[in-house]
Amino acid sequence: MEETFEIELTVNGVHRTARAPARRLLSDLLRHDLGLTGTHVGCEHGVCGCCTVLLDGEPVRSCLMLAVTADGHEITTVEGLAGRDGTPSPVQRAFQECHGLQCGYCTPGFLCTVTALLRDNPRPTDEEVLEGISGNLCRCTGYQNIVASVHRAAELLAEEAR
Amino acid sequence: MKPPPFAYHAPATLAEALDVLAAHGADAKVLAGGQSLIPLLNMRLAEPGHIVDINRVAGLDGVRIVGSEEDAQAPPGGRTGGKGVRVGALARHAAVERSAGVAAVQPLLPAALRHVAHPVIRNRGTVVGSLAHADPAAELPAVLAVLGGTVEAVSAAGRRTIPAADFFTGPLESALRPGELAEAAFFPALPPRTGVAFTETSRRHGDYALAGVAAVVGLDEDLRVSTARVGYLGVAATPLVLDLTPRARQAQDGRPPGAADWSGVAGYVRDHLDPEPDIHAGADYRRHLAGVLTERALRAATADALDRAQTPGVHDEAEW
Numbered sequence: 164m165e166e167t168f169e170i171e172l173t174v175n176g177v178h179r180t181a182r183a184p185a186r187r188l189l190s191d192l193l194r195h196d197l198g199l200t201g202t203h204v205g206c207e208h209g210v211c212g213c214c215t216v217l218l219d220g221e222p223v224r225s226c227l228m229l230a231v232t233a234d235g236h237e238i239t240t241v242e243g244l245a246g247r248d249g250t251p252s253p254v255q256r257a258f259q260e261c262h263g264l265q266c267g268y269c270t271p272g273f274l275c276t277v278t279a280l281l282r283d284n285p286r287p288t289d290e291e292v293l294e295g296i297s298g299n300l301c302r303c304t305g306y307q308n309i310v311a312s313v314h315r316a317a318e319l320l321a322e323e324a325r
Numbered sequence: 326m327k328p329p330p331f332a333y334h335a336p337a338t339l340a341e342a343l344d345v346l347a348a349h350g351a352d353a354k355v356l357a358g359g360q361s362l363i364p365l366l367n368m369r370l371a372e373p374g375h376i377v378d379i380n381r382v383a384g385l386d387g388v389r390i391v392g393s394e395e396d397a398q399a400p401p402g403g404r405t406g407g408k409g410v411r412v413g414a415l416a417r418h419a420a421v422e423r424s425a426g427v428a429a430v431q432p433l434l435p436a437a438l439r440h441v442a443h444p445v446i447r448n449r450g451t452v453v454g455s456l457a458h459a460d461p462a463a464e465l466p467a468v469l470a471v472l473g474g475t476v477e478a479v480s481a482a483g484r485r486t487i488p489a490a491d492f493f494t495g496p497l498e499s500a501l502r503p504g505e506l507a508e509a510a511f512f513p514a515l516p517p518r519t520g521v522a523f524t525e526t527s528r529r530h531g532d533y534a535l536a537g538v539a540a541v542v543g544l545d546e547d548l549r550v551s552t553a554r555v556g557y558l559g560v561a562a563t564p565l566v567l568d569l570t571p572r573a574r575q576a577q578d579g580r581p582p583g584a585a586d587w588s589g590v591a592g593y594v595r596d597h598l599d600p601e602p603d604i605h606a607g608a609d610y611r612r613h614l615a616g617v618l619t620e621r622a623l624r625a626a627t628a629d630a631l632d633r634a635q636t637p638g639v640h641d642e643a644e645w
C-alpha cells in the first residue's frame with residue numbers, strides 16, 4: 164500500500180482535511196478529494212493556466228504542486244471569489260458583463276489570476292494586462308473581451324472602494 | 326499525467342535535508358518550486374524513488390546583497406567573496422525580480438527574469454532551481470555564466486563553491502553530485518561604468534527562447550567601450566560565453582563615446598557558434614538569431630553603461 168498523508172488546508176476560508184498519497188497533485192486534491200470542481204485541469208504541465216488558484220493570496224498552478232506541499236497553507240479557488248452571500252466578485256461581474264468567456268473552461272484560471280493582478284496593480288495598462296494574463300490560454304474568446312473584462316473589473320473595484 | 330509513486334520527505338532543517346539526500350543518493354530528487362520537476366513527474370519523464378521537498382526548510386529563501394565595492398572590481402571568477410547578490414535556494418523568481426536592491430546591484434537579473442516563463446510560474450519557480458535544472462534554453466544559467474557567478478553546494482560531507490564555468494556540464498546536467506543540495510547562487514555586482522542588456526526570441530512570449538543573449542559592456546574613463554562579454558542561451562548544450570572585448574574595441578575605434586559600430590559583430594558571432602537544430606528552429610536560423618540579438622544587446626548594454634556612468638547616484642545605491 165502506498166503511504167498516505169493527512170493534509171490540512173484552509174480552502175476558501177474553511178478548514179478542510181483529506182488523506183492522500185504524496186503524489187496527489189493539489190489540483191486533484193481540490194477536485195477529487197474536496198469536490199471543488201471549479202478548478203479546471205487542461206494540460207497538467209503548467210502551460211494552460213486553467214488550474215490557477217491562490218496560495219496564500221498568490222496565483223500558482225495547482226497542477227504543479229503536490230498537495231502535501233500545500234499542507235498548512237491557505238487556498239482560494241474560483242468557488243471562493245464570490246461574496247459569502249453568493250454575490251459575484253467585481254472581477255466575476257466584469258467577465259460576465261464584457262463577455263470575457265465563452266465555453267468557460269479557462270475562466271476559473273483567469274478569474275483567480277486577474278483577482279491577484281488587480282489587487283497588486285489596481286490600474287494596469289494594456290501592456291500590464293497582457294503580461295499578467297500571458298500564462299493563461301483561452302481557445303474561444305480571442306482574448307479581446309478578456310482584456311476588456313480586466314479593465315472593467317478595475318473600474319468596478321475602484322467604484323467599490325469609494 | 327500523474328506522478329509515479331515515490332517516498333516523500335519534508336525536512337524542516339538543512340541538516341535533516343542533507344541526511345535524507347545522503348541516505349538516498351542518486352535515487353533522491355530535490356523539490357523546490359516544482360515548476361520543472363512536477364511536469365517531468367506528471368509526464369513520467371522522471372521517476373525518482375525519493376522526493377526531498379525543501380519548501381519547509383527554514384532560512385533558504387533569503388535574497389541578500391553581500392560583499393564590498395572593491396571586491397566587485399575583481400576579475401570574473403575571482404569574485405566569490407565579492408560584492409553581489411546571494412540568492413537562497415527557496416527564493417522565488419518573483420521575489421528576486423521585484424527586489425529593488427537586486428535591481429540596483431545587478432540589473433541583469435531582473436532584466437532576464439522578465440523572460441522566464443509567465444508571472445504565475447515565477448511565483449513558485451526558484452532561481453537556484455532553474456540553475457540546478459540546467460536547461461540550455463533557460464535564461465538564468467546564461468546570466469550566471471556571463472557574470473562569472475558561482476553556486477554554493479552543500480552535502481552531508483561538506484560544502485564547495487562551484488564556478489559557473491564548471492557548473493553546467495550538459496543539457497539538463499550540472500556538476501551537483503548525488504547527495505548535494507545547491508544552497509545558494511552568487512551573482513557578482515555590476516562594476517562601475519558597466520551596462521547590461523538581455524534580449525531573446527521565442528515563439529510565444531514566456532516560452533523557452535529559440536536563442537537569447539545576455540550582454541555586459543564596460544567603459545573606460547573616457548566612456549569608450551573597453552570590455553564586452555556575452556552569454557548565450559539556446560545555441561549550445563550549455564550556456565556559452567564569448568569574450569568579445571577585441572571586437573568591442575574595434576567597434577569603438579575612431580568613434581566618439583556612444584557611437585561604437587556593432588554592425589560587424591553579428592558575422593563574427595555567426596562564425597563562432599555551432600547550434601544544434603531541433604523541432605523549433607534549424608541550426609542556421611539559430612545562428613542568424615544569435616548574430617542579430619548580439620548586435621542589439623551590445624548596443625543596448627552600451628547605452629545602459631553610458632546612462633549609468635553619466636547619472637550619478639544610479640550606481641551608489643545607498644538604501645538596499
Ligand SMILES: Cc1cc2nc3c(=O)[nH]c(=O)nc-3n(C[C@H](O)[C@H](O)[C@H](O)COP(=O)(O)OP(=O)(O)OC[C@H]3O[C@@H](n4cnc5c(N)ncnc54)[C@H](O)[C@@H]3O)c2cc1C
Nearest residue numbers: 209355357358359360361362442450451454455457463507
Ligand atoms: C509553462 C512553463 C514555462 C516555463 N518557461 C521557462 C522559461 O522560459 N525559462 C526558464 O528558464 N524556465 C522556464 N520554466 C521553468 C521554471 O523557470 C522553473 O521554475 C525552473 O526551471 C526550476 O525551478 P524550480 O524551483 O521550479 O525547480 P524544481 O522544478 O523544483 O526542480 C528542477 C530540478 O532542479 C533540481 N533542484 C531544484 N532546486 C535544487 C537545489 N536547491 N539543489 C539541488 N537541486 C535542485 C530538482 O531536483 C530538479 O531536478 C517554465 C516552466 C513552466 C511550467
Ligand code: FES
Nearest residue numbers: 205206207212226
Ligand atoms: S492544468 Fe495546470 S496549467 Fe494546465
Ligand code: FES
Nearest residue numbers: 265266301302303
Ligand atoms: S472560454 Fe473557452 S477556453 Fe476560454
